[in-house]
Amino acid sequence: MSKLKKWKNLIISPRSCIPAIAGPTACCYNGGIRHERSCPILKTILVVEDEPAIARVLAAYLRKAGFGVKLAADGRQALELFSQEPPALLLLDVMLPHIDGWEVLRRIRETSSCPIIMLTARDGIDDRLTGLNGGADDYMPKPFIPEEVIARVQAVLRRPSQWTDGARQRRFGRLGIDFLAHRVTLNGAEVTFMPRDLAVLLYLAEHPNRTFTREQLIENVWGTDYEGSDRAVDLSIKRIRQALSHWPVEEGEIRTLRGTGYQFWIEN
Numbered sequence: 294m295s296k297l298k299k300w301k302n303l304i305i306s307p308r309s310c311i312p313a314i315a316g317p318t319a320c321c322y323n324g325g326i327r328h329e330r331s332c333p334i335l336k337t338i339l340v341v342e343d344e345p346a347i348a349r350v351l352a353a354y355l356r357k358a359g360f361g362v363k364l365a366a367d368g369r370q371a372l373e374l375f376s377q378e379p380p381a382l383l384l385l386d387v388m389l390p391h392i393d394g395w396e397v398l399r400r401i402r403e404t405s406s407c408p409i410i411m412l413t414a415r416d417g418i419d420d421r422l423t424g425l426n427g428g429a430d431d432y433m434p435k436p437f438i439p440e441e442v443i444a445r446v447q448a449v450l451r452r453p454s455q456w457t458d459g460a461r462q463r464r465f466g467r468l469g470i471d472f473l474a475h476r477v478t479l480n481g482a483e484v485t486f487m488p489r490d491l492a493v494l495l496y497l498a499e500h501p502n503r504t505f506t507r508e509q510l511i512e513n514v515w516g517t518d519y520e521g522s523d524r525a526v527d528l529s530i531k532r533i534r535q536a537l538s539h540w541p542v543e544e545g546e547i548r549t550l551r552g553t554g555y556q557f558w559i560e561n
């Protein structure tokens with residue numbers, strides 16, 4: 294395949310093939326070589342693309358913009374990497390060897406609400422609707438400008454959460470909550486709670502970034518006939534935190550506001 298043909302799906306900045314976009318400078322590296330106190334944890338993007346030239350350019354632009362990058366060259370490898378460690382977002386090509394992008398999207402959506410942007414050579418409205426109805430968060434027709442892909446990635450990640458299925462399921466990064474089924478998943482695996490703890494978590498998660506006192510939680514969640522002490526709320530929160538210990542803190546956490554109460558904090 295000629296070099297020119299390999300680049301057919303990509304519009305490269307006329308000045309150079311080297312990414313020169315403006316973006317946050319990463320102050321820590323994946324290998325842990327350099328760390329600074331204020332260093333944010335890198336969000337990892339899984340790029341699923343079978344055209345090596347496109348994958349390389351996307352990876353270079355994403356790294357320049359401060360993201361960690363993993364590459365998968367086909368659908369099977371994408372599902373393997375996803376099951377090992379779900380990324381912050383997937384850039385998913387449609388035409389892939391072994392398992393195509395639609396099938397990868399379908400299988401991931403069975404267990405996860407991880408943000409997914411579809412990359413495809415086709416730009417028909419039918420494909421766009423297939424992608425969006427199948428649970429994709431956005432759609433990027435080829436040929437694309439790498440800067441625009443990065444902007445879309447950042448825009449999707451800036452959304453604090455995504456509602457799906459009649460607004461009863463919500464995700465907070467790797468944490469997914471189905472408020473109707475009272476089901477909580479973390480990294481695609483179900484997390485079980487005592488009924489009283491689950492009620493506290495659901496209530497806090499329905500009101501992100503709002504602080505509730507112990508008394509409010511008892512009254513609003515457990516009911517006014519509850520006769521336990523405030524200490525029971527502290528113990529409940531402790532168990533919830535333990536159960537969610539693998540939820541990355543940059544995505545959210547149950548915060549204690551000294552002298553006030555607790556809140557389900559997520560990044561806005």
Ligand code: CA
Nearest residue numbers: 343386388389
């Ligand atoms: Ca392809």
